[in-house]
Amino acid sequence: MQIISKSLTFSYNEKANFSRRALDGATLTVNEGDFFGIIGETGSGKSTFIQHLNGLIPLQSGTLTVGEFNLTVPKKRKEKKAFLKSLKQLRSKVGMVFQYPEYQLFAETVREDVAFGVKNFFPNASQEEVDFKVKKAIELVGLDYNLVAEKSPFDLSGGQKRRVAIAGVLASEPETLVLDEPVAGLDPVSKKRLMSLLHTLHDTGVVKTVIIVSHDMNDVMENCNRVAVFENGKVVKECEPKSLFENYDDYALSRLGLPVTAYLTKTLKGVGVNVESSYKIEDFTNKLIEKYFENR
Ligand SMILES: Nc1ncnc2c1ncn2[C@@H]1O[C@H](COP(=O)(O)OP(=O)(O)OP(=O)(O)O)[C@@H](O)[C@H]1O
Ligand SMILES: [Mg+2]
Numbered sequence: 001m002q003i004i005s006k007s008l009t010f011s012y013n014e015k016a017n018f019s020r021r022a023l024d025g026a027t028l029t030v031n032e033g034d035f036f037g038i039i040g041e042t043g044s045g046k047s048t049f050i051q052h053l054n055g056l057i058p059l060q061s062g063t064l065t066v067g068e069f070n071l072t073v074p075k076k077r078k079e080k081k082a083f084l085k086s087l088k089q090l091r092s093k094v095g096m097v098f099q100y101p102e103y104q105l106f107a108e109t110v111r112e113d114v115a116f117g118v119k120n121f122f123p124n125a126s127q128e129e130v131d132f133k134v135k136k137a138i139e140l141v142g143l144d145y146n147l148v149a150e151k152s153p154f155d156l157s158g159g160q161k162r163r164v165a166i167a168g169v170l171a172s173e174p175e176t177l178v179l180d181e182p183v184a185g186l187d188p189v190s191k192k193r194l195m196s197l198l199h200t201l202h203d204t205g206v207v208k209t210v211i212i213v214s215h216d217m218n219d220v221m222e223n224c225n226r227v228a229v230f231e232n233g234k235v236v237k238e239c240e241p242k243s244l245f246e247n248y249d250d251y252a253l254s255r256l257g258l259p260v261t262a263y264l265t266k267t268l269k270g271v272g273v274n275v276e277s278s279y280k281i282e283d284f285t286n287k288l289i290e291k292y293f294e295n296r
Helices: 046-052 077-093 110-121 127-140 158-170 188-203 217-223 241-246 260-270 281-294
Strands: 003-011 021-030 035-040 061-066 094-097 176-180 209-213 226-231 234-239
Touching (some): 003 046, 021 061, 035 188, 035 217, 046 176, 077 110, 094 158, 110 127, 158 176, 188 217, 234 241, 241 260, 260 281
Parallel strands (some): 021 234, 035 226
Antiparallel strands (some): 003 021, 003 061
16 A cells, blocks of 8 residues: 655644654655665654554644545544544554564563464454464564464564564554664674565565665665655655665765765775665675776
């Protein structure tokens, strides 16, 4: 489903005199099938924006549609009631993985933790169906069900805990998966594995659309087909990551930092070596090696 946000504006504590706009007219479109990156300095409104996508934060001004859902809160009481009821359906379609989701694990076993998500979204499911869905979600995140199901989530590694938390969200079988800084705090190997898991979920159609908030420009360059840059609650750029990073003189970009590949392209160009920028460091290195042998 397509997500269209127009002039989304939001202030926490709207009515208080110390209120400040967290979103100030954010406009962007995420198409079905995108692996979409949301970047921007700290406090630019990224987390506030994504929490609008499944109605966790109610719309104050502007418009937002997520597939067939119009997130404008109706004024009439009766319509409002129906609207709030429909949010549950929306939440099952837009899975939200918060930052450090492992802190939200609470059950005694991995199986019970994931089952909580299943029961929440499929209240009429039989025990057999719940068991089936739990097993499926655990396997989808690349964990061995027989090894982890009866373990306490707290006995798992950081990367594994995060997978369990993602399994809990996948349990509702969402079409769109939204993740707030999904690899923050993981070691480089776990980081790579988790990004690769997200790609597998996307490529195999388990989820149609992935939206990630990231501070890591390398992640964005390597993984996303589109990217939006937030600044002071606005979307100041929305494009392919490559065209964003090639335009490295841009003020907004200079404050975000460059991915390694874009940095190398720029630096080498400065000394007269033109190597086309690549998304992946491995591809970039190969191009550099080719260039080296060409000139010998
Ligand atoms: N619960 C809250 N109550 C009041 N103000 C908040 C709340 N959450 C965020 N803000 C403010 O809203 C603005 C946008 O915050 P938000 O968390 O959306 O930014 P962000 O881009 O996700 O930042 P970061 O990269 O640090 O996660 C900031 O000025 C922040 O201080
Ligand atoms: Mg944030």
